[in-house]
Amino acid sequence: QSVLTQPPSVSAAPGQKVAISCSGSSSNIGNNYVSWYQQLPGTAPKFLIYDNNKRPSGVPDRFSGSKSGTSATLGITGLQTGDEADYYCATWDSSLSAYVFGTGTKVTVL
Amino acid sequence: QVQLHQSGPGLVKISQTLSLTCAISGDSVSSNSPAWTWIRQSPSRGLEWLGRTYYRSKWYSDYAISVKGRITINPDPSKNQFSLHLNSVTPEDTAVYYCARDRTAGHGNWFDPWGLGTLVTVSS
Secondary structure (H helix, E strand, O other): OOOEEOOOEEEEOOOOOEEEEEEOOOOOHHHOOOEEEEEOOOOOOEEEEEOOOEOOOOOOOOEEEEEEOOEEEEEEOOOOHHHOEEEEEEEEEOOOOEEEEEOOEEEEEO | OOEEEEEOOOEEEOOOOEEEEEEEEOOOOOOOOOEEEEEEEEOOOEEEEEEEEEEOOOEEEEEOOOOOOOEEEEEEOOOOEEEEEEOOOOHHHOEEEEEEEEEEOOOOEEEEEEOOOEEEEEEO
16 A cells, blocks of 8 residues: 555675665655654664654664655665664655655565 | 653454544644654555644644545643544554654654554454
């Protein structure tokens, strides 16, 4: 049901980097700001990135966000075992007049 | 530090009404900036925004098309909380329900913080 598409999973070794894509359309990502969330197993989502690329205080600079056209990307560098979680993008959809979330990406640290 | 405390039953019978409450500490449901939101998560539907209520000189509510007609989100300023009521539930409404604060700094919006979540099972 999600209108934003993410890869189901990405993985890398500790210390390496991963990039998680979030693909949408002109009615959502193309004309609105994107936020990102981290959901550790069994917990509620936690806010990571807002306004496409801004980090709130307390979020390590290993996490970064970017947007180009109708896609957004979350980057994680210096991967740690504690980063194993599901990650979701979100934005407003002007056609639906609703917030929409990505399908979610599971990050595995090998 | 803003915290959201959810309460409500974890089991609802088919065709009845699902009701949850979210109590706010550290902010006010009547603030002119944030909105107060319900989001649910299930394996089949993923994360799904259900709706929000907010105060901008008067009260407003917006709802997702998928639940419009069955949903009401009400503020309760006297108790600094807001509630979700979803009627005529079916097993498809089984999910973890989260309340969250919808914030903005002038550009986009984001959800922070989130409540801990309530697993609601719809069954006969």
